Amino acid sequence: MARVRTAALALGLLALPSLAQQRTRAEEKPMKIRLTAGARVLTATLLDDATARDFAALLPLTLTLTDYADTEKVSDLPRRLSTKGAPSGTAASAGDLTYYAPWGNLAIFHKDFGHSRGLIRLGKLDGGVEALRASDPIDVKIERWE
Secondary structure: OHHHHHHHHHHHHHHHHHHHHHHHHHHOOOOEEEEEEOOEEEEEEEOOOHHHHHHHHOOOEEEEEEEEOOOEEEEEOOOOOOOOOOOOEEEEOOOEEEEEOOOOEEEEEOOOEEEEEOEEEEEEEOOOHHHHOOOOOEEEEEEEOO
């Protein structure tokens, strides 16, 4: 009986580090970014996955966003992002920051869009999607924001 209790205690102690790691991970702050276009400032929250972390590693970036199909603003990125573990595609909602893997570009949606193969969600604007609805190109600086 004492051996069973000792084994149970040992197994319980082995589980403690993983519980502590889970708690620490849950307490981490989400990655925030700031998009500045002239006097307008938008913020966004990135997902915690390989593609979003790879995008964050590129920051700060200055890009010219151009309108595509009256639905999204797009710009080429300086290099392709990791798609490890990413879904084969997704549907986009207004405010979604995405990576379109086939073209290697950033796409920020200002209107909802159906499922698209190769589209990977990076995060979401915290608000202000209306600022992206103008048809003119927008020069934007994207940087980490704490």
